[in-house]
Amino acid sequence: MRLELASFVVSHVGFVNDPREAxxxxxxxxxxxxxxxxxxxADHRLEAVDxxxxxxGEDARLLGLHDIIEPRAKxxxxxxxxxxxASRPLMTVGAGRTHRVAGVGVAACGPGLTAFGGAPGWHxxxxxYLDMRGPAALPPFADLLLVCxxxxxxxxxxxxxxxxxxxxxALKASLHLADLTRGASPDALDVYExxxxxxxxxxxxxxxxxxxxxxxxxxxxxxxxxxYGLTRLTPPLWLHPNEMHDGAVGRCGTWIHQNHxxxxxxxxxxxxSLAFRGVIVQRTRWTSEPQKRWTAQQTAKMARMLGxxxxxxxxxxxxxxxxxxxxxxxxxxxxxxxxxxxxxxxxKAGNPGSLLFMPPTADAVVSTGGLLLRDVPPPGRVVGFDDxxxxxxxxxxxxxxxxxxxxxxxxxxxxxxxxxx
Amino acid sequence: xxLTALPELVASVGAPRIVRGVRIEHVCxxxxxPPDQDRALRRQLFDTALxxxxxxxxxxxxxxxxxxxxAA
Numbered sequence: 001m002r003l004e005l006a007s008f009v010v011s012h013v014g015f016v017n018d019p020r021e022a023x024x025x026x027x028x029x030x031x032x033x034x035x036x037x038x039x040x041x042a043d044h045r046l047e048a049v050d051x052x053x054x055x056x057g058e059d060a061r062l063l064g065l066h067d068i069i070e071p072r073a074k075x076x077x078x079x080x081x082x083x084x085x086a087s088r089p090l091m092t093v094g095a096g097r098t099h100r101v102a103g104v105g106v107a108a109c110g111p112g113l114t115a116f117g118g119a120p121g122w123h124x125x126x127x128x129y130l131d132m133r134g135p136a137a138l139p140p141f142a143d144l145l146l147v148c149x150x151x152x153x154x155x156x157x158x159x160x161x162x163x164x165x166x167x168x169x170a171l172k173a174s175l176h177l178a179d180l181t182r183g184a185s186p187d188a189l190d191v192y193e194x195x196x197x198x199x200x201x202x203x204x205x206x207x208x209x210x211x212x213x214x215x216x217x218x219x220x221x222x223x224x225x226x227x228y229g230l231t232r233l234t235p236p237l238w239l240h241p242n243e244m245h246d247g248a249v250g251r252c253g254t255w256i257h258q259n260h261x262x263x264x265x266x267x268x269x270x271x272x273s274l275a276f277r278g279v280i281v282q283r284t285r286w287t288s289e290p291q292k293r294w295t296a297q298q299t300a301k302m303a304r305m306l307g308x309x310x311x312x313x314x315x316x317x318x319x320x321x322x323x324x325x326x327x328x329x330x331x332x333x334x335x336x337x338x339x340x341x342x343x344x345x346x347x348k349a350g351n352p353g354s355l356l357f358m359p360p361t362a363d364a365v366v367s368t369g370g371l372l373l374r375d376v377p378p379p380g381r382v383v384g385f386d387d388x389x390x391x392x393x394x395x396x397x398x399x400x401x402x403x404x405x406x407x408x409x410x411x412x413x414x415x416x417x418x419x420x421x
Numbered sequence: 422x423x424l425t426a427l428p429e430l431v432a433s434v435g436a437p438r439i440v441r442g443v444r445i446e447h448v449c450x451x452x453x454x455p456p457d458q459d460r461a462l463r464r465q466l467f468d469t470a471l472x473x474x475x476x477x478x479x480x481x482x483x484x485x486x487x488x489x490x491x492a493a
Contacts, residue, residue, distance in 0.1 A: 215446045287444040289429050320427065320445055357433055 002193040003242040004097040006075075006186035010104050013053055013145045024180045029104065031147070036176050045153055045165035051173075052148040052383045054107075058132040062148060063392055064385030065128040065405045066108040066166055068141055069254040071101040072247065073178035081175070081247040084229030086168045094192075094242025099181045102188075105144040105255055106177065108170030110151050111385035112162070127387040129395065130405040136376045136395065138406050140413055141255070148383050149173045160222040167251065192242050197271040203307040204274045206241075206262055207299060207332075207339075209324055210249075211317035212283040225316065226251040233286055236299045238306070239279040241267055249281070252316065253406060261411050262312060262342070277306040282328065284321035296327035304335045313341045316410050326359045333361035344408045345370040368409040369421060374401065422474050424448055424466065432481035438473040439483045440466065462486075 008024060015033035016022055022032040033051060040049040054060045072081040077096010084090035107130075131137045132146075151169040153162035210225035212233045217223035220232040227237060227249055239248055241263050249257040263279065270276040280299050286292045303311055311332050315325050325341065332339045345367050378393030386392040395402045406413070415421055422438040425431050426445045442448030443462070450463040469486040476482075 215444070285445075287446060288426055323427065323430065356430060 001094045001240050001242045002191065003094050003246055004076075005190045005192065005245065006097060006099050006181075007102045007188040007190070008099060008181045008184060009102045009187045010145065013104060013147060015051070015053070022180060024184050029101065029177065029180060031177065031180070036173060039176065040149065040151070040169045040172055043165060043169065045157060045161055046151050046169065047154045048150075048152040049169060050150040052150060054132050054146045054148060054383060056132055056137075056143050056145070059380030060132045061136075061379035061382045061392070062107055062109060062130045062132075062146065062384050062405075063127050063382050064109045064111055064387070065130055066110055066163070067170060067251060067254050068105040068107050068130075068144070068146070068405065069170055069174045069250070070258045071104055071106060071174040071177035072258065073099045073175060073181065075099055075182060079246070081178070082171050082250065083247055085171065085226060085250070086164060086229075088171075088229075090228060092243065093246040093248055094240050095246075098246055099178055099186070100258070101178055101181060103145055104177065105141065105146050106170050106174045107146045107148045107384075108151070108167055109148055109384035110153065110162070110166030112387065126389055126400060126402045127385060128403050128405050129384075131376065131379055133379070134377060136373050136404045138371075138404055138414070140259075141406050144255075147173060147177065150384060152385075159217070160219040163219075163222045192245055192267065194241065194267075194270055194276060197275045201271070201273070201275045202309045203277045204266060204269075204310040204312070205277050205303045205306060205308040205337075206266055206279045207282065207303070207311050207313045207328060208249075208262075208279065209282045209284045209313070209315040209321065209328065210252075211285045211315070211321050213285065215285070215287055224252060225249060225257075227281055233283045236295060236302060237281045238302060239281055241276060241279060244279055256406070256411060256413065261413055262314065266312070274310070275307075277303075277308050280306075282324060284315065284317065284324040286324065289323065292323045293327050293331075296324060296331045299328055300331035300335045300337065303332060303337055308337050311337050311339045313339055314410055315343065316408075318346060320356075322356050326357070326362065329362045330359050338364070340364045340366060342366045342368065342410070342412055344368055344410060366412070366416075368412050369415050371404070371407045371409070372401070373404060373407070422470055424470055428483045432483060436481055437478050438476070439481060440470045440473055441483060441485055442466065 010029045011027040013029045016030045019032040079091040079093035080089045149170045151166045153165040213223045214232045224231040244263045266276045329339045374396040376395045382392040423436045424440045426442045428439045473484040
């Protein structure tokens with residue numbers, strides 16, 4: 001599998017009225033606002049759509065944030081940059097040439113639901129936010145030029161349809177922006193392939209665990225992290241690292257998965273200090289202990305069969321998802337695979353923390369810390385939707401605290417060693 | 422006495438009597454069953470819990486609903 005990732009660096013995004021002026025020139029992305037809105041408004045699931053722009057450093061807050069997506073386009077080779085999502089072609093990705101618009105994100109904003117759930121009685125959390133200035137301007141997201149898609153789904157639709165409609169609008173906008181790079185020459189070109197390496201190098205696998213709210217949200221594709229379009233609980237999947245780089249995983253922080261720091265680091269080390277044997281993706285929040293052991297043991301077996309002697313484990317939620325993490329670490333260590341667990345330390349006051357117990361073999365744990373922001377000044381302007389529970393300018397009141405998009409740094413986007421703290 | 426879908430975890434923190442429940446998201450019954458079967462299941466769980474409370478234990482003990490004599 002050989003993937004060429006062509007980067008187009010954008011330093012400014014603006015809307016234009018004349019569609020002939022749309023394009024990418026000298027780092028300036030000019031977007032045909034009316035044309036894009038026409039495209040998005042064609043979705044009958046949406047009652048209203050609007051577009052806005054926010055810049056790093058601007059005194060602005062995004063509210064009701066579902067996702068942030070890096071605009072990408074597949075210009076050569078098989079597949080689609082959002083494979084299997086909302087009727088887009090389902091084909092293994094990670095080969096050919098993909099364009100990415102560097103420095104830009106499309107922010108999916110919608111009322112009511114969050115990306116992780118929304119069925120009545122489950123996860124009625126406060127709207128996620130992101131500030132472009134101040135303590136809640138979290139890198140890397142607040143460093144992006146954000147094209148905000150403000151999508152209001154029809155109220156009579158079930159939660160699944162509403163969530164899908166909001167996300168789909170942002171995906172369409174991402175594709176529209178990325179299409180403006182066709183024909184232009186990139187600022188950088190990275191080639192990803194995994195040639196055979198010296199047999200003496202230790203095999204390492206990356207084991208990300210993604211929570212699936214299938215039993216809570218009542219959907220197989222609308223809530224939680226999406227793998228080739230499915231969010232449901234599935235057995236472990238073996239992915240080539242290129243699949244991670246080329247859109248196989250998305251939805252809860254699509255931008256993060258498109259620019260995954262751990263996959264990138266393991267790739268850089270491939271052939272040098274290790275042999276990157278791939279990514280084994282698991283789902284968590286299975287409904288019983290035997291099921292949780294089932295996925296962990298299959299993963300450890302696959303890792304051993306792939307010749308791994310080392311593994312990096314991550315997760316993306318909390319609560320009983322911890323059991324899958326613990327069982328995975330135990331099963332890998334029992335199979336002779338040294339594991340390192342990279343995790344956040346849980347956060348909200350009164351919450352006892354993520355570590356329900358500590359498996360004796362989990363002796364190598366990297367903490368990316370925790371984040372609890374209460375004293376965040378109100379912004380100059382708010383873009384998006386509030387939930388009515390707190391005023392839009394307020395992020396914390398008593399027990400109610402809004403979450404900042406990306407506050408749980410599961411993958412080490414920010415602090416990666418104690419030196420960084 | 423703890424009724425839970427995660428009996429190993431609960432045993433590891435030392436709860437003396439543990440009854441295995443149905444699933445994490447609905448521990449005390451099964452809404453996928455027809456109502457009368459769900460009610461029978463809930464009754465069985467309750468009876469197991471009551472029997473567990475009346476059983477002397479030394480170490481954390483998991484009681485399986487429906488097993489003869491109850492204690493696993």
